[in-house]
Amino acid sequence: MNGLYWFRHDLRLADNPALVALSKRCNQALMLYVIDPSWFKPNHFQSRHLGRFREEFLYQSLRALEKELKKSKQRLVVKVGNPLEIIPKLCEKHQIDLVATTEHPGFTERQQLGHLSKILPCEVMISESFTLFIKNQISFTKDNFPASFAEFKATISAQNLLPCIPIAKPDSLPPAIDESRDLWGGQEFVYDLTPYHGGEDSGFVQLNQFFWKTQGLKNYKDTRNRFDGWQCSSRLSAWLSNGTLSVRTVAAELDNYEYRYGKSPSTEMMYSELLYREYFQWMMHFHGKNMFAFDGIKKKRPLTSFYCENYKAWEQGTTDCPLVNACMRQLNQTGYMSSKGRQIVARYLVNTLNVDWRFGAAYFEQQLVDFDVATNYGNWQYLSGVSADSEHLLPLDIDKLAREYDPDGSFIAKWAESSPSVSLLRF
Structure with a gap:
């Protein structure tokens, strides 16, 4: 065969x-x-x-x-x-x-x-x-899919669903069929992804580093919202997004960690983040193309008034908000932005600049090294108010957030010294 x-x-x-x-x-x-x-x-x-x-x-x-x-x-x-x-x-x-x-x-x-x-x-x-669970484990349908992550998490817990156990690599592979291949990957890149490096082995190295060698997981609950620093979060999302590392492998390693050290607020937060990713994967599975719709899965059309200058300022990191600028310059020059930073710049684009959220989601899709379609568009829908779970969002106090997450102003100062990123867009 x-x-x-x-x-x-x-x-x-x-x-x-x-x-x-x-x-x-x-x-x-x-x-x-x-x-x-x-x-x-x-x-x-x-x-x-x-x-x-x-x-x-x-x-x-x-x-x-x-x-x-x-x-x-x-x-x-x-x-x-x-x-x-x-x-x-x-x-x-x-x-x-x-x-x-x-x-x-x-x-x-x-x-x-x-x-x-x-x-x-x-x-x-x-x-x-690609997910923690398989269809046979999930009791949801499109009609009864949870309107909030909290409801999804509670249902998973009540049903005592356990992630699938990862399996070993094949003992052997069939001999190769002879077929020519096209030229690929021959470009000379002038930017540095370090310490990111794609590949299965590199994914396992990062998993081992964060869980065991540097004990980054031990303080994850306290560090995960910081704007900068490699060890502040697991940084596993890039490997998860292209599947060089499976989410089930991460969950199994987390289980192993808890067996050795016991549960903690940080390990529980880590599993909650894996479930959050899972929530958006199944949301995408059930809602399909509605995840990209202007009015979202909620069928609520947001008010927008697009001004090219406002959007370009956001994209280049030259707005009136220093924290937004720092986050966007970090993204444009590294391909990375913290989870908290993504929330801040998204809501600034939608609520302050009144730009169609899909422009921001598409720009993240282009720029992020860890782009995942379900997580990206699910989060943008939520933050723009067109998702089913967006009612409770309060106005954004960026000055307060800056004081809370960048109290000494070092993050803003670091990126303020960098040149505004060259626009990748052409209007």
């Missing part, structure tokens, strides 16, 4: 049920990743799906995956184009009997798989490993 494995948001060998299943059934296989040129083209909101930081992180991850596959006498075949055109051609050329991949809650990702399942003459096997 000939197989084709389509890597998407699962760029790893460990905890990859679809890859294990394919390896057991196929005599030879093609390991495929498709780079879609549309990722690099501006959308309706003048931002690209894939910006420079996540692009480099992706290429690093693909190189690391290729290295791991070589250990099993396999190779990664990278194609550039539309996967809905490339995969059927490869299946016909190599007489593929089985296509396997990992399910992802993204609207586009699900549409692509649905289309392939209809047009391919071979079997299409889809496994779940």
Whole structure:
């Protein structure tokens, strides 16, 4: 039997049920990743799906995956184009009997798989490993999906749902099917992602660093809202977003940590953050394209009055608000912004500048090294008031937040000294 494995948001060998299943059934296989040129083209909101930081992180991850596959006498075949055109051609050329991949809650990702399942003459096997739980564990539907994270968390707790246990990497992989690959990852990058580095091994290193070596988890509850500092948060979101590290692996490591040291406010907060990510994944699963709608899943149209100058000032970090400017310059020059910073700049864009929230969400999609479609658009809907759980949001007191989270003004001062970021947008 000939197989084709389509890597998407699962760029790893460990905890990859679809890859294990394919390896057991196929005599030879093609390991495929498709780079879609549309990722690099501006959308309706003048931002690209894939910006420079996540692009480099992706290429690093693909190189690391290729290295791991070589250990099993396999190779990664990278194609550039539309996967809905490339995969059927490869299946016909190599007489593929089985296509396997990992399910992802993204609207586009699900549409692509649905289309392939209809047009391919071979079997299409889809496994779940991007989330803590699988469909059989989840009792929600679109009609009764929790309106708030608190309700989601309470339901999960009441039902005593436990995350799926991560599985080991395949014992071996089928021999490679001979197929040429397109040129990829040959760009010379002039920016530094350090200490980020894409790849499965790097993800495990960061997990070990945060949980065990530096004991960052021990003080997580107190440090997670700080604006800067590598050890203030787990920084695992970049590896989780492209699947070089599975969320189930993180949950299992957290369970191991609690077994050794006991539960604490920090470990409980860490698990709550994993559940928060999970909440948005299932929200995307059930609400689909409504996650991108102007009026949101709440069907409430916000009031906006778009001024190009206001938006460009926000995007470049040249507004009247020093804290917003510092956060945006940090994002533009590093690809990272803290969770608290993301909340502040989002609400400033929506509530103070009255800009359509989708411009901000699209810009985050382009800039963030750890962009995750469900988490990004779910959070932006919530902060802009078009999500089901947005009623209680109070007016933003940025001066108070600056005093609370940057009491000595060091964060603002650090980024005030940097040059305003060059706009990536063209109006």
